[in-house]
Amino acid sequence: MRRVALALSALAVLAGCASRIELPGSVLALETAPGVRAVGAPVDWHNVDAATGLVADVPGLEALAEAFPDSASVRLRLLQAYLAAGDRAGVATAARWLRQREHHLPPAAQDAVVAMVGSADAGQLPGGSPFSEPVEASALVSTIGPHAQLPEAFLFDPATGREFVTTVVSRAVFIRHTEAGGGAEAWSEVTIPGAGSLGGIALDAARGLLWVGSGVLEQTPDPHSVFRGVIGIDRDTLAVMRRVAAPVGVTIADIGVAPDGTVYGSDPLGGGIYGAAPDSTEMHTLVPPGTFRSPQGIAVRPTGRSLFVSDYRHGLAEVTLGPRPHVYRVQTALPAALDGIDGLWIHDNDLIAVQNGLSPARIVAFRLGEGIANIANHRVLERANPAWTEPLGGAMTGGALYYVGNGSWGLYGRGGQADEGQTAEGRGQPVTRLHRLDLRVDPPRTP
Structure with a gap:
């Protein structure tokens, strides 16, 4: 016993x-796997x-x-x-x-x-x-020091040569110009008045906007002063151009941008999905709370007709858009698990997923099948990289995924305080490692 x-x-x-x-x-x-059988008709999400x-x-x-x-x-x-x-x-x-x-x-x-x-x-x-052997396929791009408290997502903007990191405890965006070089301390802090814990980051290149999700989590310092919603920043001047508020009490974490400029955000605490059209002054409810347990990553199809959502405990869903959105459970005939996904992006016909809720952690490409809400195949891109603690969020740029390699969520408690009175540095996180995974190169294969 x-x-x-x-x-x-x-x-x-x-x-x-x-x-x-x-x-x-x-x-x-x-x-x-070499192929799969048909998965059948779409099924509703439970x-x-x-x-x-x-x-x-x-x-x-x-x-x-x-x-x-x-x-x-x-x-x-x-x-x-x-x-x-x-x-x-x-x-x-x-x-x-x-x-x-x-x-x-x-x-x-x-x-x-x-x-x-x-x-x-x-x-x-x-x-x-x-x-289950390690697959080390990414390259270290940058490091950022512990002055950036609890980094969550990493984005590289090739048009400006800048790197951006969002932070949960610092409640700021950190920026580094790649031409300037420098190490972990060569970052400047961009403070956004009223911003809360900043999670997902996405680039709307057509409109020249960087979008970040803002909300309140357990680790958020001074939560009563927080703007909840999405914030659009000019990619060149870094000026705040738009603020679109979420409904009362909603925290926006991960985000995705549609081709028409609509921004979608997930609330990992309440379980809803929200949207902000280019002319919106407030976010609307796309999928109500109680649909998902903890929605994380969002990836919008290039057609703009649907989006994928990862529910951390239960799997993947596809939400068809339009006057009456509908939520389907993503199916696969492969013996594969589809939960534990944090970050989620679309590249060509693949869903790129950071699965940090698995053992060992990995980054996977799920090949989309024909029709609605099905996975036809998948391959491991990276797995159990010794440089990781917990791979986190990032953004797709061209044919590469930029992401945070050693997450530090375990170092911070309520209000952003270090657990047991210890500092983040004392808990072994001198710098955060920022990675680039080239999706155009096949990862090394294990024997």
């Missing part, structure tokens, strides 16, 4: 470590909220797994329930599901599973694999 108790504790730790905003979530995708995270009984979790068949987070919860119930067959089935998706359990949980199902099945359980 003690080994099972250890496993339950380890599963809880694994589920809770992945997201700085959200609660449990962990996922691992497979390597590229609405989820905070109460969904409280489901703990086996029948309830089995129903949730049926509603979200590609969620490793749900499957981990189901494995935990099977362990608690002493259901040997259920444990073996859940463990094999995770093994197929190359999801690794902590050692104590692994031991408990082996103890229950027997050593004869050990080869079917999550564990080492040549496909």
Whole structure:
């Protein structure tokens, strides 16, 4: 019984470590498969909220797994329930599901599973694999010092030669001109009056605007002074050109920009998706709260007819736009997990996903299939880079993804204070590493 108790504790730790905003979530995708069968007709998204995270009984979790068949987070919860119930067959089935998706359990949980199902099945359980070896495919572009507190997203603007980093605790955008060179301290701070914790950043090149999401998170200092919504900054002068407020109480984190200039933002706390047309003075509700548990990345199709949203615990959704938006669950016939995704972008016909809610963390390209809301294939671009702590958000520029490589969410507590009175520097984060991943180059393959 003690080994099972250890496993339950380890599963809880694994589920809770992945997201700085959200609660449990962990996922691992497979390597590229040669092809897939048809996934069938589009399926509606199953609405989820905070109460969904409280489901703990086996029948309830089995129903949730049926509603979200590609969620490793749900499957981990189901494995935990099977362990608690002493259901040997259920444990073996859940463990094999995770093994197929190359999801690794902590050692104590692994031991408990082996103890229950027997050593004869050990080869079917999550564990080492040549496909779990590190893939170091990105290059270090820049570093930024700890004066930029809790960096969240990184963008390179080739037209101006500038690099931009948004911050959660500093509540500012930091800028560096690449021609000037310099190290971690060669950044200047751009303060935006009233800006809150700044999350996603995106460039609307056609209109010369840099957009950032602004809101209130647990780590936000002085939250009562925060503007909630999206802020548009002139890419050349850095002057604030537009402020579009979100509904009361909504926090905008990740954002995406449509071809017509509409800006979309996700609220990871309330679960809604919001939009701001080019002439809007207020953001409108596109997808109401209670649809998603913790929406993160947003990627708009080049046609502007729909957008993809990552729900951290449950998977991917596609939202068709128009007079009556509709939310579909993204399907795949591959044995792949689609949850645990933080950043999300579209490049050619691929969804590029930073999956930091998995073990090990990775960046994946999901090839979009024909029709609505389906994944036809996928490949790993980068995985378990030793330079990472937690890969975070960024932006696509041309054929490359620029992103934060060593997130520091674990260093900051409520109001931006360092945990246990320690400074961020004292917790081992002297600089934040900023990476460039070239999507036009195939990553190195493991044997």
